[in-house]
Amino acid sequence: xxxxxxxxxxxxxxxxxxxxxxxxxxxxxxxxxxxxxxxxxxxxxxxxxxxxxxxxxxxxxxxxxxxxxxxxxxxxxxxxxxxxxxxxxxxxxxxxxxxxxxxxxxxxxxxxxxx
Amino acid sequence: xxxxxxxxxxxxxxxxxxxxxxxxxxxxxxxxxxxxxxxxxxxxxxxxxxxxxxxxxxxxxxxxxxxxxxxxxxxxxxxxxxxxxxxxxxxxxxxxxxxxxxxxxxxxxxxxxxxxxx
Numbered sequence: 001x002x003x004x005x006x007x008x009x010x011x012x013x014x015x016x017x018x019x020x021x022x023x024x025x026x027x028x029x030x031x032x033x034x035x036x037x038x039x040x041x042x043x044x045x046x047x048x049x050x051x052x053x054x055x056x057x058x059x060x061x062x063x064x065x066x067x068x069x070x071x072x073x074x075x076x077x078x079x080x081x082x083x084x085x086x087x088x089x090x091x092x093x094x095x096x097x098x099x100x101x102x103x104x105x106x107x108x109x110x111x112x113x114x115x
Numbered sequence: 116x117x118x119x120x121x122x123x124x125x126x127x128x129x130x131x132x133x134x135x136x137x138x139x140x141x142x143x144x145x146x147x148x149x150x151x152x153x154x155x156x157x158x159x160x161x162x163x164x165x166x167x168x169x170x171x172x173x174x175x176x177x178x179x180x181x182x183x184x185x186x187x188x189x190x191x192x193x194x195x196x197x198x199x200x201x202x203x204x205x206x207x208x209x210x211x212x213x214x215x216x217x218x219x220x221x222x223x224x225x226x227x228x229x230x231x232x233x
Binding site: 033035042043044045047050089091095102103104105106107108110 | 149153156157158159160161164206208210221222224226227229
């Protein structure tokens with residue numbers, strides 16, 4: 001079974017600075033997806049960024065980028081120019097390729113943004 | 116993106132009663148939906164995979180007679196917590212995949228339902 005590990009229960013960053021959230025995963029599969037989801041106090045899950053395993057290029061979405069190291073099974077999220085609205089719980093998630101496959105979540109990292 | 120709606124967003128019930136939570140895909144059809152449970156400041160734990168027109172697949176340790184799942188149409192899955200007890204109090208979230216367009220692997224989430232059992 002696949003597992004996702006987030007080793008940082010909490011992180012803090014100063015507004016406008018950069019922070020990196022760590023994520024590692026374990027799988028024997030070669031085709032899969034990786035995601036970072038944000039969960040603000042409203043509890044709504046919001047997709048931040050996704051990465052297809054077959055793509056070597058790291059995904060980027062505005063201030064959010066990932067460092068995907070397939071051989072090391074590492075998938076970190078970098079948030080640049082942090083904003084107060086970035087404060088939330090962040091979950092790293094894994095999903096096998098294929099229609100009916102579930103998302104497996106890491107334990108989450110609480111990100112606090114200081115003004 | 117695709118929209119998934121859950122109802123109710125909050126529900127309070129007495130111990131021993133049953134509560135039904137609905138999950139609807141508003142602008143797409145979903146043959147598979149997923150139900151998660153989340154305790155405060157913890158991760159989402161998959162409870163079951165809901166399959167349209169067939170029985171749900173439950174994760175190990177989840178009581179299928181306690182958490183009844185029905186997926187009677189391509190846009191609606193329901194989770195019924197039967198004979199609820201205070202320990203069932205939690206945040207329940209559903210998700211579904213939109214097969215239209217590019218295969219991004221993404222799942223879309225409902226707003227979640229907070230259940231409080233008194």
